[in-house]
Amino acid sequence: MPGEDLQGEEVVPTGLDIDYFLGKRLPKGAGGYINYDHDPTQIVGYPEEGKIGPQGFWIKWRTLDTPFVHKIMEQMRALKKANWPRRYGMSIEGVVHERDPENPHIIRRAFIKNVALTPTPVHPGTFVDFAKSLTTASEVGFDPTYGRAAALRGWVTDVVAIQKGLVTVRGNPYFTATGRFRPDQDVAYFREVWGQDAASALDLGHFAVSRQAALQKALADQRRWDGWRRHLVRQRRRDPTDPHVTAAGQIRGGDHAVAAHFLSCEGRTRAETVRIVRALHGSPVVQPVRQKGAHHHG
Incomplete structure (x- = not known):
């Protein structure tokens, strides 16, 4: 996702080269993996699809059927069921090709080799979610369509609609005319509009407020490129x-x-x-x- 990570760096999503990771234009069987916590010997899955936009890098991936992976999934299900404000995330692995000449902490272009499933992601905004069914071969949408993920996407959609003038914010209790949250309304928005419980709404509200500037910049960049x-x-x-x-x-x-x-x-x-x-x-x-x-x- 856009925005500064815990190491003080920011990766521009649109500058990521993910073709190798997805195995595009490579011999059958070649490409990247999903590993556990950056351990190249602990393979937990492989990517099936991927896409990049101004708001982030999304992948749909399939897990291996191993006891180690089952243990991780049990932990993830338990965290989700308990509705804890903690979750597994993802971190990218690769090679930096270009940094911003004015701010070397901003990575403009990078080659992605693998992605790690980790309980301590360097970017706290990343998340992992399950397919609708864990016991059948049912397909799931490209990115999760429920819970926290849906609330975050809904927030982005609302901000885009406000900036494009598709909706009016006159009398809107949550947003200003620029698409930013009104003071102290971020938690209320996620509780009242998206039905999140108090803990999730607080977590999502803090995250969204911390990413408002990055989202505004990404949308401005997109308008300029368009x-x-x-x-x-x-x-x-x-x-x-x-x-x-x-x-x-x-x-x-x-x-x-x-x-x-x-x-x-x-x-x-x-x-x-x-x-x-x-x-x-x-x-x-x-x-x-x-x-x-x-x-x-x-």
Whole structure:
């Protein structure tokens, strides 16, 4: 999830490379695992699906059928049944490819190899939840659709709707016009709107308040990227032969292609182009340059 972790670092979800972890474009049987508490010898599962958005990295994964895994699942069920304000979380494992030049504590791009199931996640906002049935092969939605997970997603959905002007906050007891919680209304929101008990509402309220700034920034970034994509789509329609821009409104070829496009194709000034390159660097609007001849070695 976005936001600072317990080590004082922040990972930008949209900068994660999860193809290896999911086994994409790899020989059958290759890819990452779910291990227990960062122990590579304790494999507890494997990923089936994964997706990334501004609000986080979601995976759907299947556990192994072993006594060790059963013991962990019993603990997780007991914690859930007791409604304790503690839960298992997840932590990513991989290699940092790029840090923010102005704030090295922000990781802009990283290659993900494995994910760890752990009772002490470095980011306290992560969570794990069960499929609807633990005894059958029933399928579950991509991410949990009930309990705390649903409440958190509902909070994000409400903030997005407020910022897009889809709902009015006049008279709303919980949110301001910017989508932030009114003073001391975060716990009431999770209790009254999402039916959480006192302990869960307090936990969720504290978490949501601590992540308000990160969510606002992620939504602002998304709006900015969407605006650039719309602009580039229009440019592509005007000039279908533009070698830098895709039909989907992305620039292929990295920062050099961004500079070439805005200097040569749009006729921007050099100073303006420099500002644009810096603004789009590392964003989803720019497709990264693929390294020729690069291979993953097992």
